[in-house]
Amino acid sequence: MVLPASGTPRPPGPPLIAPTEEEWRAMTPAERERLLVSIVDALSDPKSAMAEGRPHHKAKGRAIDMLTLHFGSTGRVIYLAEELAVLYPGEEVFVPDILAVLDVQQPEDDPRMAWVVADEGRGLSLVLEVLHQGDRNKDLVANVERYARLGIPEYFVYDRLRQQVHGYRLPGPDATRYQRIVPQMGRHASAVLGLDLAVAGDRLQFFQGMAELFGSADLIGRLKGMMESLESRAEQAQAQAEQAMAGLREALLAALAMRGIPCPDEARARLLACQDPATLQRWLLRAMSADSLEQILAE
Secondary structure, X not given: OOOOOOOOOOOOOOOOEOOXXXXXXXXXXXXXXXHHHHHHXXXXXXXXXXXXXXXXXXXXXXHHHHHHHHHHXXXXXXXXXXXXXXXXOOOEOEOOOEEEEEOOOOOOOOOOOEEEHHHHOOOOOEEEEEEOOOOHHHHHHHHHXXXXXXXXXXXXXXXXXXXXXXXXXXXXXXXXXXXXXXXXXXXXXXOOOOEEEEEOOOOEEEEEOOEEOOOHHHHHHHHHHHHHHHHHHHHHHHHHHHHHHHHHHHHHHHHHXXXXXXXXXXXXXXXXXOOOHHHHHHHHHHHOOOOOHHHHOOO
């Protein structure tokens, strides 16, 4: 496999082909690292990334965010990565939008530069591509044939421009051609993820049974709404408490006036400044039978 030097843009030409397993085994760790750096550099195309646009980038980021949160909370062991180069021995190197591999731990600080099948001992379990303004033939025709031939059990395409989901699954472990996943009630079931994929609200959404998965932004928004609701309830409760105390003060002053008990300005100020509803209730009860203000306000 011939690759340009690190930092040199890849010239037009044949696709990058990963080394065979024998070639990979014969390389030293330093040679492997240099090769991976060259592959990553060769596949880095800023113009292509810019052409994808923000909708494409946001859809990928939101999808992997939801999946990462979900599997992190359930404890299921599954490896997820976004835009990671994949090397199948002797095959063209490719970079899926999102990949998943079952029964592989998700490290907090992932050191992988690429998913090298010869090193990992396994291929991918699932690929998810987001199609926006890109090559429809690549995602919906070429990749369908290629990923099936590589033995990737499931392949999904989120067609963001047309708001559709396309799902494909190998019917058996030795199969090399996909069968379409027939949606049920608009949902495409993924056996790999144990989730359903569907378009909801003009975006890709994942479901576990009837429950909808949420991403970080959704959870933050919901928590913010809950806090605002609690604050609103607290403010309402405070307003009701203040109204109740104001009513107690008015009832106390009315009782004093009705029984002809004088209330000097100093005593009135004390009554109006009291913030303890229990004290106001005690004074009000005394005002019904006491003969003087001193008896009413006694500690």
